[in-house]
Amino acid sequence: MSCLSDLSQSSEYLSFRSSIPLRKIAVDTDGSKTWKIFDSGPKSVNCPLVCLPPVSGTADIFYKQIMGLTTRGIRVIAAEPPPYWNLKEWCDGFKRLLDYMELDRVHIFGASLGGFIGQKFTELTKNCPRVASIILCNSFTDTSIFEYDDSAVLFWLLPSLVLKRMLMGNFTTDKVDKRIAESIDFMVERLESLTQTELASRLTLNCMPCYVQPQLLRDLPITIMDVWDESALSSRVREDLYKSYPHAKLAHLKSGGNFPYLSRSDEVNLHLLIHLRQFDGTECMASYISLHKVSAPQSQPEEGTVSYFNQKDKFVKIT
Numbered sequence: 001m002s003c004l005s006d007l008s009q010s011s012e013y014l015s016f017r018s019s020i021p022l023r024k025i026a027v028d029t030d031g032s033k034t035w036k037i038f039d040s041g042p043k044s045v046n047c048p049l050v051c052l053p054p055v056s057g058t059a060d061i062f063y064k065q066i067m068g069l070t071t072r073g074i075r076v077i078a079a080e081p082p083p084y085w086n087l088k089e090w091c092d093g094f095k096r097l098l099d100y101m102e103l104d105r106v107h108i109f110g111a112s113l114g115g116f117i118g119q120k121f122t123e124l125t126k127n128c129p130r131v132a133s134i135i136l137c138n139s140f141t142d143t144s145i146f147e148y149d150d151s152a153v154l155f156w157l158l159p160s161l162v163l164k165r166m167l168m169g170n171f172t173t174d175k176v177d178k179r180i181a182e183s184i185d186f187m188v189e190r191l192e193s194l195t196q197t198e199l200a201s202r203l204t205l206n207c208m209p210c211y212v213q214p215q216l217l218r219d220l221p222i223t224i225m226d227v228w229d230e231s232a233l234s235s236r237v238r239e240d241l242y243k244s245y246p247h248a249k250l251a252h253l254k255s256g257g258n259f260p261y262l263s264r265s266d267e268v269n270l271h272l273l274i275h276l277r278q279f280d281g282t283e284c285m286a287s288y289i290s291l292h293k294v295s296a297p298q299s300q301p302e303e304g305t306v307s308y309f310n311q312k313d314k315f316v317k318i319t
Contacts, residue, residue: 005185007262016063027096033082035097040066041075047132047284048075049276050106052114055202056167056191064265069272073287083201087210091121098130105132107286109272111261113202115139119212126216132284133221135275138258140237141244142211152207160196163203167191176257183262214244222248223275225268227256
C-alpha cells in the first residue's frame with residue numbers, strides 16, 4: 001500500500017473532509033451519470049464559484065479554495081464530472097447539474113481542461129447565459145496543442161496504466177520547492193484513484209480536435225491566471241490565450257507549477273477574491289457580504305509579490 005501524501009494527512013485537508021460532505025448527484029434518468037461535488041458556503045447565494053478540475057483532478061483538489069473562500073462568505077462548489085465522451089454531452093450534463101441545484105448562473109474557475117470546457121460551456125449557452133464570469137488557470141483555447149488528433153479516438157481502448165503514464169510525464173518533482181512537490185504528490189494520488197473510463201473520457205475531451213471561439217466570450221468578465229515558472233503549457237500557449245481575450249485581466253504568479261491552487265493557494269484565493277469583487281451589489285454576487293469590505297489574507301506570499309494586470313490599464317500590485 002502506498003503512503004499518503006503530506007497534503008492528504010494535513011490538518012486542513014482532514015478538517016475539510018470531516019466537515020464538508022461529498023455529494024453525488026445523478027443528472028440523467030437512468031442514474032448512470034453521477035456528478036461528485038463539494039458544496040460549501042451560504043446556500044442563499046445563487047451565483048456561486050464553481051471549480052472544474054484538470055484531467056488528473058478530482059473535486060477535492062480545490063479544498064484550499066473551499067476552506068479559504070467560504071470563510072469570506074463565498075459559496076464555492078467543486079465539481080467532478082462523470083465520464084462524458086464529447087463536449088455536447090458534458091455541457092448538457094453540466095446544465096442539468098445547475099438546473100438540479102437551482103443555479104441560474106455561476107462563476108467558473110477552471111484549471112487546464114476544466115478551463116477549456118468552461119469556455120465551451122459558456123460558448124454553447126451564449127443564447128441563454130449560465131456563466132457570469134470565468135477565471136482560467138493554466139488553461140488553453142485549442143486542443144491541437146496536445147498533438148493527439150488522430151489517436152484521441154483510441155483512448156477508450158488503452159489500459160489504465162498506459163493512460164496514467166501519459167499524464168505522469170508532466171508530474172516532475174525535480175528542482176521544485178517543497179509546496180510544489182507536495183502538490184504533485186497529492187495530484188498523483190488523485191490520478192491513481194481514477195478509473196480507466198474516467199481517464200480515457202477526460203483525455204478524449206482534452207485531445208479531440210476542438211477550439212474555442214473567443215469572440216463569443218469577449219463580453220464576459222475574464223481573468224487569466226498563470227505561473228511564470230515551469231508548467232505543462234508552453235509560453236506560446238499562454239500568449240495565444242492572452243491574444244484570444246485582450247480585455248481579460250491577467251493574474252500572474254511568480255511560481256506555482258501545474259497546480260498553483262494547491263501550491264500557492266493564498267495567492268490564488270486572493271486573485272479569486274479580486275475577480276469576484278466586481279460583482280458586489282449585483283445579482284451575480286458570489287458572497288452574501290460585500291467583498292470590498294473583506295481584508296486580504298494576513299499571511300504574505302513566500303514567493304514574491306502577488307501581481308494583477310489589466311491589459312488595458314496599468315500594472316497594479318496587490319499588498
